[in-house]
C-alpha cells in the first residue's frame with residue numbers, strides 16, 4: 379500500500395481508529411493485520427481482472443472485505459469505516475448524489491488518471507472554498523496538489539471510494555461525450571438538416587469504433603442501463619434540459635440530465651438504431667433494437683411520444699438474464715418447487731399464474747415453458763405482445779387489426795398439434811372456454827388471470843364463463859405471485875423489528891422481539907436504497923380431490939382458500955414472512971407487497 383508518506387491513512391492507523399470508535403475489538407484487529415497481506419494480493423488481482431490496476435486498494439476496502447461483525451450490531455462495511463475516518467479527521471461524510479455532479483468542473487480540475495489513482499472528486503464551490511470529496515482525508519499531498527491546481531482553499535469531505543470511482547467513470551466517459559456533442563452541435567446550431575446528417579453518419583458506422591460523441595453517449599446510456607439491470611430507460615424532455623431515468627427493481631431513479639441540444643441528437647440516434655422515422659417527431663412511433671451485451675443478445679423495445687417540451691422516449695429492455703431463469707432461481711421454497719415442477723410436467727391440464735402487472739408472471743411462464751420444452755415436445759405460445767423471442771417455442775402474437783385475438787389464435791393453434799400451450803392472458807369468455815377445452819383434449823395449458831390471490835382465480839374463471847365441472851377436472855394448480863425487493867447484500871445488517879413494523883406485519887410484540895430481520899443501510903451498490911434485485915414470493919395452490927369437489931360445487935374463493943390452507947398452502951403473506959425471516963427481504967417490502975390486496 380506504500381501510503382505511509384504524506385500522512386496517508388495506513389492499515390495500522392485505520393485499525394486503531396476502528397478500535398477507538400468501538401467498532402472492532404482488539405483481537406479482531408490483530409486478526410485482520412495477520413491476514414492482510416494475503417487478502418491484499420487477492421483484491422489486487424481482482425482489480426487487475428476488472429481493468430482497474432491503476433486504482434490502489436485502500437485500507438478501508440481491505441478491512442471491509444473481511445465482512446467482520448461490528449461490535450454492537452451489523453457488519454463492518456466500507457460505509458461505516460468511511461464514517462469513522464471522517465469523524466477522526468473532523469470532516470463531514472457525504473453520500474454523493476450523481477445528479478448534483480458538475481461534469482465541467484470535474485474535467486476542468488483533474489485528469490481522469492489522477493482522479494482515479496487518488497480517488498478524488500471535485501464537487502463544487504461552497505462559501506468561497508473548493509469542495510473536494512476524497513476517500514482519505516489524511517492524504518495531505520493530494521489536498522496540496524488540488525489546492526495548487528484550482529488556486530482556491532480546499533474544503534474536504536469524505537465519501538465512499540466506490541462512489542467516487544463510479545462517478546469519475548460516468549463523468550469521464552459519458553459527460554465528456556456530451557461535452558463533445560455540444561461542441562459539435564454548437565457549430566450547427568439548431569440546423570436539424572446537419573444534425574440528422576451527423577446522426578445518420580453515426581448509424582452506418584460500427585458502434586464501438588465510431589468517434590461521434592452522440593453515438594458514444596447513446597451506447598454508454600444503453601450499456602449503463604443494462605449493467606444496472608434496469609427494465610426501462612426514460613428520456614424525458616423538460617423546459618430547460620432533459621432527464622434520464624432508469625427503472626430498477628420496479629422504481630424509477632433519475633440518473634442523468636442532458637442539455638437540451640443533446641436531447642434531440644440522442645433521441646435521433648436511438649430512433650435511427652430502431653429504424654424509426656427520425657424526421658417524424660409529432661406522431662408516436664415504435665421500434666426495436668438488438669444489442670449484444672456480455673455475449674447475450676438483448677432486445678430493446680423503443681416507443682416515442684410527443685410531449686409539451688419535445689419527444690419523450692422510453693426504452694424497454696428484454697434481458698434474457700432477467701426474463702428467462704431456471705425454475706429453481708425464481709424464489710420457490712423447496713417443497714413448492716418440487717410440487718410446481720411435478721405439475722408442469724403433467725401431459726394435460728390447466729395451470730394459471732396470477733398477480734398484478736409487474737409481478738413477474740411472464741418470467742415464471744417463460745421459465746416453466748423452457749423447463750418443459752425439448753425435442754419431443756411442441757411448445758407454442760400466444761402472446762400480446764411477444765416479450766422475448768425464445769427459439770425453443772413457437773410464438774405467435776395477437777393482432778387486433780387482423781382480428782387475431784387470444785381465442786381465435788388458440789383454436790387455430792390446436793390444429794398445429796401442440797403439446798404445451800401458453801396463452802398470454804385469459805380475459806374474456808371465449809378464451810376462458812377455449813383454454814379449458816384445450817386442457818380437456820390432451821394439452822397442458824399455461825395462462826394468466828388477473829386476481830389478487832390463487833383461490834380468486836377459480837371464481838374469476840367461472841365468472842368469465844368456464845363451466846365449473848370442466849374447470850374442476852382440468853385445473854391442476856394456481857400460482858399467485860409478487861416480487862419482493864431483496865435486501866442489498868453489500869450493506870445489509872441485522873436489526874430488530876420496530877413495534878410499528880411488527881404491527882404492520884401482524885406479529886404480536888412478544889413474537890416480534892425475537893424476530894431478527896435484515897435491513898440495507900444504503901450504499902452505492904444499491905443506489906442508497908438498501909435493496910437490490912428481486913425475488914418471487916408465491917402462493918401455490920395445487921388442486922387435490924377435495925378442492926376439485928369444491929370447485930365443482932361452486933364454492934367461493936374464501937372457502938376454497940381456507941381448504942387450500944388446511945391442505946398446506948402457504949398464503950402470500952406467510953411466504954413473504956418466511957422470506958423475511960430468512961433475511962432475503964425487508965419488513966417494509968413484506969408490508970408493501972402483501973398490503974396490495976394480497
Ligand SMILES: [Zn+2]
Pocket residue numbers: 866867868869870898899900901902903904905906908909
Ligand atoms: Zn447496499
